[in-house]
Amino acid sequence: MLLVSRGVQDESLLEEHLEQCKVTKRKLKNELQSLDEKLESIKQSRQNKILTTLNQEDFQLDEMTQEEISVFITYSCYKRETPSDNNG
Incomplete structure (x- = not known):
């Protein structure tokens, strides 16, 4: 009954159905x-952008709290993006 519900009318068609499932x-x-590879590439790109932005600024990170750094990264790296930046 299960095979019929999946479009297999005859047991002889079972092999063909299984091969289609494998494909x-x-x-x-x-x-x-x-x-997954594209996601990893996007993550790496974002990380590189954050590091580049942080290296370009004229302040000491060790004088900032983690919250201040987080706000800075969000503003500097993500809010400045244009729609064309998101196309990869």
Whole structure:
């Protein structure tokens, strides 16, 4: 009954159905891996942007609290982005 609900009318078509499922699984796995790589690239880019921005400023980070640094990073690195910056 489960096979019929998934479009397999006959047990002889079971192998074909399973192969289609395997192909779909491979495609999804590859897409997920690609998205993971893209996410990692975005994270690395953001981290590099933060470090570059911090290195360009004329103040001592050790004189700032963690909250002040967080606010600075949010303002300096994220609020200045234009829509074209988000396209990767």
